[in-house]
Amino acid sequence: MQTTTEEGPRTTGRSAATRRALQDAAQEIFARHGYAQASIADIVERSKSSVGSLYHHYGGKSGLFLALWETYQRGQEQRAAAAVAGAKERGVTEPIELFVAGARAFLEGCWENREVARLFLENDGPTGFDLVRRGRGQEWVRQNTKLLRVDDTKPSGHVLVTMLTSVIGEAGREVAACEDETEAEEVIEEVCRILVRLSG
Numbered sequence: 424m425q426t427t428t429e430e431g432p433r434t435t436g437r438s439a440a441t442r443r444a445l446q447d448a449a450q451e452i453f454a455r456h457g458y459a460q461a462s463i464a465d466i467v468e469r470s471k472s473s474v475g476s477l478y479h480h481y482g483g484k485s486g487l488f489l490a491l492w493e494t495y496q497r498g499q500e501q502r503a504a505a506a507v508a509g510a511k512e513r514g515v516t517e518p519i520e521l522f523v524a525g526a527r528a529f530l531e532g533c534w535e536n537r538e539v540a541r542l543f544l545e546n547d548g549p550t551g552f553d554l555v556r557r558g559r560g561q562e563w564v565r566q567n568t569k570l571l572r573v574d575d576t577k578p579s580g581h582v583l584v585t586m587l588t589s590v591i592g593e594a595g596r597e598v599a600a601c602e603d604e605t606e607a608e609e610v611i612e613e614v615c616r617i618l619v620r621l622s623g
Contacts, residue, residue, distance in 0.1 A: 442480050444470040446494065449487045454538040458488055458547045485549030492552075495539050496559060503529045507570065518571045519622045523615050525570070526591050530614060533595040534607040540599040544592075564588050571622070587618055 448470035452461045463484055467474050481487040506528035507521050515521055533540045543556075567588050573580040594614040601607040 438480070441470075441472055441476050442490075445472055445477055445480060445487060446491050448472075449491055450539050450542075453488065453491070453542050457545075458484075458542070458549065485551075488549055489552070489555065491539070492543055492548075492555075495536065495543060498536070499529055499532045502532045519619060522567065522570050522587070522622070523618055526618055527611060527615055529591060530594060530598050530611045533598040534601065534604065534611075537599040537601075540595060544596040544599060560588070560592070583622070587621060590614065590618060590621065 445466065448466045449461070452465050452469060455461075456465075461484070463474060463477060466484070466487070467477060470477075477483070477487060481490055503525035507525045510521050510524040515524065533544075548556075564585055568575045568580070568584045571584060571587075573584050575581045575584065591614070594610065598607050598610050598614075601610060
């Protein structure tokens, strides 16, 4: 019994390391070949893992893709939330200023993680990915509605938030496609100006 208890953390640690290796490898292979053309064999070889481990942890290539997307999305959401919280701590109270702070952080994340961002912002992915992405987008609209303090019971309010959220999503694609950091920064600044103008 003592041996099992002692080995538990080591086993958990190995599992986490295997998952991380598989996700890192998948990110590289998916970014290079796209989801449809990426092979499990390439991912397994790159991760120095096994096909059995991939299926054990993710159930297959589609599960691995979705886990990688979830990791990316969670990071982007945390980045945006931290930027909004930081702005509030600095005394910012205007909803659009808080919204723009979150949008800027999100777009900066699109540049910093541009290879994986390009993958997820294109239409490549497993069956059902569009539905999952759409659901996450609807949740994003709900969160932005609260942040902007918009009355979404009125059609104009819902349309405004949906439009502003869509601008950020499309801008993320543009930022991820930039040639260099200077260009990315210029696009981000322009998008932030557009968001302010549209919100008025």
